[in-house]
Structures are given as structure tokens and as C-alpha cells.
Amino acid sequence: MDSITQLDKVKSTPWSGGRSPWSLEYGKIMMWFFLISDAFTFSSLLVYYGAQRFSKDTWPYPDHVFQSIPGIADSGYPLVFVGIMTFILIMSSLTMVLAVNAGHRGKKKEVIWWMVATIIGGFVFLGCQALEWSHLFHQGFNWGQIPADLNAFFLGEPSTIAAQQFANLFFTITGFHGFHVFTGVVINIIVLIMVINGTFERRGHYLMVEKVGLYWHFVDLVWVFVFTFFYLV
Amino acid sequence: MSVNNHSSEEHEELSVGKIWKVFFILLVLTVIEFIIALWVKPAGYFGNHALLIGNTIYITLTLIKAYYIVAYFMHLKYEKFGFQLALTVSFIFIIYFIVLMLIEGEFLNLHMVG
Numbered sequence: 001m002d003s004i005t006q007l008d009k010v011k012s013t014p015w016s017g018g019r020s021p022w023s024l025e026y027g028k029i030m031m032w033f034f035l036i037s038d039a040f041t042f043s044s045l046l047v048y049y050g051a052q053r054f055s056k057d058t059w060p061y062p063d064h065v066f067q068s069i070p071g072i073a074d075s076g077y078p079l080v081f082v083g084i085m086t087f088i089l090i091m092s093s094l095t096m097v098l099a100v101n102a103g104h105r106g107k108k109k110e111v112i113w114w115m116v117a118t119i120i121g122g123f124v125f126l127g128c129q130a131l132e133w134s135h136l137f138h139q140g141f142n143w144g145q146i147p148a149d150l151n152a153f154f155l156g157e158p159s160t161i162a163a164q165q166f167a168n169l170f171f172t173i174t175g176f177h178g179f180h181v182f183t184g185v186v187i188n189i190i191v192l193i194m195v196i197n198g199t200f201e202r203r204g205h206y207l208m209v210e211k212v213g214l215y216w217h218f219v220d221l222v223w224v225f226v227f228t229f230f231y232l233v
Numbered sequence: 234m235s236v237n238n239h240s241s242e243e244h245e246e247l248s249v250g251k252i253w254k255v256f257f258i259l260l261v262l263t264v265i266e267f268i269i270a271l272w273v274k275p276a277g278y279f280g281n282h283a284l285l286i287g288n289t290i291y292i293t294l295t296l297i298k299a300y301y302i303v304a305y306f307m308h309l310k311y312e313k314f315g316f317q318l319a320l321t322v323s324f325i326f327i328i329y330f331i332v333l334m335l336i337e338g339e340f341l342n343l344h345m346v347g
Contacts (some may be wrong), residue, residue: 063270221299221302
């Protein structure tokens, strides 16, 4: 009767081989693991920023440092411009997830237009970032450089060390984030060209759009933290 | 390939309506942050502990936003539990590092000039 023993039976549990135990494609898993490593990099930068801030008695007051709307007002409007930037990035995250959704339904035209919208959002964000940076340069902030008169940026007695640490960390962290936005835009453009060429239509799935989508949402996620710790806290 | 047909079978959970809903949640949370920063805090509604209360609210809202982005936009909520675990457990190290470095910063504040 028992010609097949318990040991000979073919196992079909998720981890017994023959298929992806997480039912995820390899490239997507690797994208996630890359993002985890990237999260560690960003965390180390932000944690250092936190440690610096905790070690100083005073710190440049964000509402006094960031209060211009480039091209409209030089001062007096804290958080307005960065609010626009945050809104743009959330919007581009929305268009990206809609592109991924259109990809699941195999609608090539929709994927193209949502990806174009995402790329435009990315470029607008980078443009805003450049304006923000150039405004700070004009005020006298740069890596290793601070304005001669710091009274306008502090609530109490100014500290040159705190101002310098602030400038270095602001440009390093938003610069590293901006670099991520830039590479995200470049990868988005490459994938967009592949979508237009019909590469994924022939392949039968739009997994590549999903992967670049993961990267794009991660960039948005990092901005949520950068925004909180540089502009709000 | 065993995974070729997976994209068609398991992504029905995140509909276009749900995407818009998550987007509006993110938008509303951000708007709340702005209201606190531009109006509630300057008007002095938080009293003597404005910094502590404000920062606690900011960080809580930030973490909620992060959850919505990762869970829905990055689709992690619909992945297998083992995968969620593999990705999130490593954040114990980041939490440890945050606690470690902030204590160190506090120590420097007390014992170092400047």
C-alpha cells in the first residue's frame, strides 16, 4: 500500500524550492535590499545631524533661515516654498504609483503619460532645490562657509559652530537626496523609453516600472524625513 | 520562469481609488504639519512645552506618512510576511543607532564647550 514513504513525498511548501518563496521576482527583491542599504546611509547622515543638534546649546532657527519664495519674496514666508516642493514630490509619487497600476492592467498609453508626469515632477523638484540652494549661497551659507552676521538666523545668541554644522549637513543631506532624485529621473527616462519602444509589452509584464517605482517612492520617503528634521523640528 | 505570471494575479488589492485615498491621507497629514508650524505653535497654544509637544507631533506624523508610503505606494502591505520581516527587522539597528548617538550628543552638550 504505502509505496511512497513520508520522506519521498514531494513537498510543496513555500520554502521547499522550485519557486520564489516570497512570490516576488528576483530583481524586485534586490531593489528592496538596495533600498534598505540606502536607508542605512540616509539614516547615518540624519542621525549624525541629530547628534550634532543635541550637542549644541543653540541651532539656526528654520523659520528664519528658510523664509524666501525665489522670484516672489525675499523674506517673510517661512515654509511656503518647501511646502510647494513637498507637494510636488508627493504628487510625483502619486503619478508613479498610478503608472505602476496602469502597468498591471497592461495599458501602455496610460503608463507612458503617468511616467511623463512623474519625470516632470522630478525635474520641477530639482529646479526648486536649485533655487533653494542658490538662495542660501547668496545669504552666505555653503560647505565650510557661513554669513558674517548670524544674528538673523538664531533666536538667541548665535553660535558659529552650530551655523557651520547646520550649513555642512544641510547641503550634504539635501544634496545626497537631490542626487537620488536626479538618478531617479534618469532611470525613469530610460524606463519610459523602453515602455514607448514596447519592450515590456513584448515581455508581457511591466515589472521594471514597478522597480523604478520602488526607488522613486523611497526618494519621496527620504524627503518626508529630511523635511521634518530640517524644516519643522 | 516560475514568477513570470505573478504580476497579473496578486496586485488587485491596490485599486486606483485606494491610491487616491492614500494620496489624500499623505496630503492632509502634511497640511496638518504646516498648520502646526505656521499657526498653532507661533500662537502659543502648546504653552511652556511647545518644542517637546511640537516635535512629538511632527515625528509621529512623519512616521505615519512613512508607513503609508511604504505599506501602500511601495506595496509592502501586500507582500508575504516573511519578506516584510526580512526588510523591517534590520531597522532595529537604526533605532539603536539613533538612541546611541542622541545620548552621545546630549553628553557632549553637557561636557564640551561650544
